[in-house]
Amino acid sequence: MKTSVNLLPDTEVSSEVADSEAHNVRVRVDGGNQDVYLECSSREALYEFGKALMCEALYGSGQGEFYALGQEGKWLVVNGARLTADSSRLFVFTPQGGSEL
Secondary structure (H helix, E strand, O other): OOOOOOOOOOOOOOHHHHHOOOOOEEEEEOOOOOOEEEEEOOHHHHHHHHHHHHHHHHHOOOEEEEOOOEEOOEEOOEOOEOEOOOOOOEEEEOOOOOOOO
């Protein structure tokens, strides 16, 4: 896993994460206290999810969505992250016309 990265608008997920369902993120909301948990199966899954969030911050439209998507019995990487079947959908909103990074 790299310790530094250049984030370009077309940054793709690593082949290690793309090719293996072992790398995934589960988003879970605790109904009792409304805490949100991100349960990552590996550091690589967390790293790629973090890259996806950074790309949204730098180049995004002001709203990002992460959700589980299955096809032919496999869970796919969507917007830089593979969420598990039992994950809650995750929405990220940032103000339009905000300050530049």
